[in-house]
Amino acid sequence: MIKFDEQGLIPAIVQDFYTREVLMLAYMNQESIDITKSEGYTCFYSRSRKRLWRKGEESGHKQRVMRMSLDCDSDTMLIEVLQTGVACHTGAPSCFFNLEVEERAPFSMYALYDLLLDRKTTKKEGSYTTYLFDKGKEKILKKIGEEATEVIIGAMKNDKRETIYEIADVAYHIMVLMLEMGITIDEIKDELASRHVIDNKIKQETPT
Known part of the structure; x- marks a missing residue:
């Protein structure tokens, strides 16, 4: 063929x-x-x-x-x-890094994951994400705890805008933790999908 x-x-x-x-x-x-x-x-x-x-x-x-x-x-x-490691002989994660044209694309978790991965591998100076990776898991976990508390405060005040902002902070720091521990987005999706399957099976087996 x-x-x-x-x-x-x-x-x-x-x-x-x-x-x-x-x-x-x-x-x-x-x-x-x-x-x-x-x-x-x-x-x-x-x-x-x-x-x-x-x-x-x-x-x-x-x-x-x-x-x-x-x-x-x-x-x-x-x-x-x-x-394993990087794909490009220059040390870049991908060979395609010479930007010609760029349009702002719709947000996706995969795009964020790729951006954070780049910060982890290239160690961009002045990057907060790179700073977190350099400090290690203990610092990342501390930030997740702090941001989760901010979510609770925003929700208790019934402040929707603040709660959205703080949830986004938690999601960002959790994704940093995922990269630090080698966890992929698809692994999380597979775990959630397995729970959905189990939930449906329980519903089907529960007598009415």
């Missing part, structure tokens, strides 16, 4: 399985595809070195393959991975 080009190659887009961030673009031939499938980690064909190369063979920044799929024309591969 795969449609290789005249050099026997196919472009492969690598995407983070959880965050959906596009990490890099590489090329594969049939041999590298076979190796990737058999070993469970990405293997590509380097056009400059004219040889196979396993991602992370020197840096240790390997990519565990979760899913591989072809586009509608079968001439582009999408590989969804669990990234």
Whole structure:
């Protein structure tokens, strides 16, 4: 099914399985595809070195393959991975960091997660988020406790605007904690989904 080009190659887009961030673009031939499938980690064909190369063979920044799929024309591969370390040889999390055009996108928890992850990995000077990561879990937990108290105060005053503001602060600090502990958004979603399934099962089994 795969449609290789005249050099026997196919472009492969690598995407983070959880965050959906596009990490890099590489090329594969049939041999590298076979190796990737058999070993469970990405293997590509380097056009400059004219040889196979396993991602992370020197840096240790390997990519565990979760899913591989072809586009509608079968001439582009999408590989969804669990990234160890960073994807780019420059040390950036993704190879796509040279911004050309940017529109303000609707807010999403995944976008916030990616932003916080960047602050954790690049250690941006002057960033409050980076400061929290540098201080560690004890500081992050203290802030969650403080902000949760502010939520209670706002709610007790029946101040909707203040309560929204403080809930947003709690959500932010909880996400910082998630990154500190290696917890993903999808893990939280899966946990909530499992509770929904259990709740529905209890309802179905409860006699009327």
